[in-house]
Amino acid sequence: MANIEKITDANFSEKVLGADRPVLVDFTAAWCGPCKAMAPAVEDIAREYDGEATVYLMDIDESPDTRHGQGIMGVPTFMIFNHGEMIERFSGSMSRSKLAAALEAVVADAG
């Protein structure tokens, strides 16, 4: 997913909790097949909401502190934040429309 920035424990606070616009984080792992299947959907959402929200990827194996801190029990997990507050959380595969609707609701509130 070349067009989505990957974040780690080192910059999660700055990029997500300190962001001034809605953020969708896709918690993923290299070994996770469903995460790979969801990857095109996450890319589509990143393109669709470019300029309105930011989408990041986080590999849970490379970022154990955030994994524990956010209580990630499985992947894929998607979390939507606004001004540092976690607004929505989903686990497992889903349609891009469902994920987009949740993000759009936060974007609308933020606007």
Added chain:
Amino acid sequence: MSQNRSSLLALIDNAERSGKADSALPFYATPASEIAAFASQHALDISFVYLVMTFATGDTAVWRRMIEALPEDADTRLVTVRWISWLWDDPEIGFRARIQDSVMRANGDAICALHHRAIRGEPVARSAWRQARAKLLPSGDSDAVEAAAAEGIAAAAWDLDRSPGVATDMIYPWKAILFAEIGRDLEWDTSKQKAADERRNHMVAAARAHAEAAVEKARKLGELSSEQLENVATSPLYQNAYNQGANDFLTQFPSELDRYGDRTRVAVADLYRQGREGLLQQIESLSAAPVSTAT
């Protein structure tokens, strides 16, 4: 037969012979860029490749059936659009029949119309797709089946050029529809689900105990190599004993609580069979009648 189709059928033959379909043909974990390259190489629309690989589930016979049924120079994007319309409209399977609200039905119809406009080459703005999705957000008083049916058609409301995988997204809400209908039939509620989860935990514990006892017995008899002992949980001995333990538990303690799980498993298998058959129908429709993109 076109060169593209011959080379693809040869690839399917090789995959069949080698028994390694997933390394030769795209599957759910194949990166999007490789799916796009595969589609381009074989002159197929990417959205069509997503559908075939989803319903083939690694079965080369399904790939062969789909590709052999394609007419020469078929417009495979049209197959995808017709499949979306079929899953929306079909009187038995379709999502449309699950929605009572006439406005919501019309909003679903509008999404199919947008796809047909796009395939005729008419421009459809990104905002039109977005508005179409927004109109299908369930209201608070929608029941679970109706809400999932609306989500099902909303799942397809994206430009296929930019988002070729959206037709397969319809499968998630399709499952949700079927599960909600089964739940309604069985009057399934959270307390029954909690009890079913507890029963499953007991079954897993019994199956693990059975498998571990089988491994211990084999170890004492010296029947396991050191390599097998390192990966014992994935060994056939462990897996077979685990399955036997689970079956013994289910036979010894039959319960009505298994009905929901049993029915949803059957429903998912039916979903994939129906989706496959529906896709084949759309492929065959290309040669059965002149190409029409009218809605």
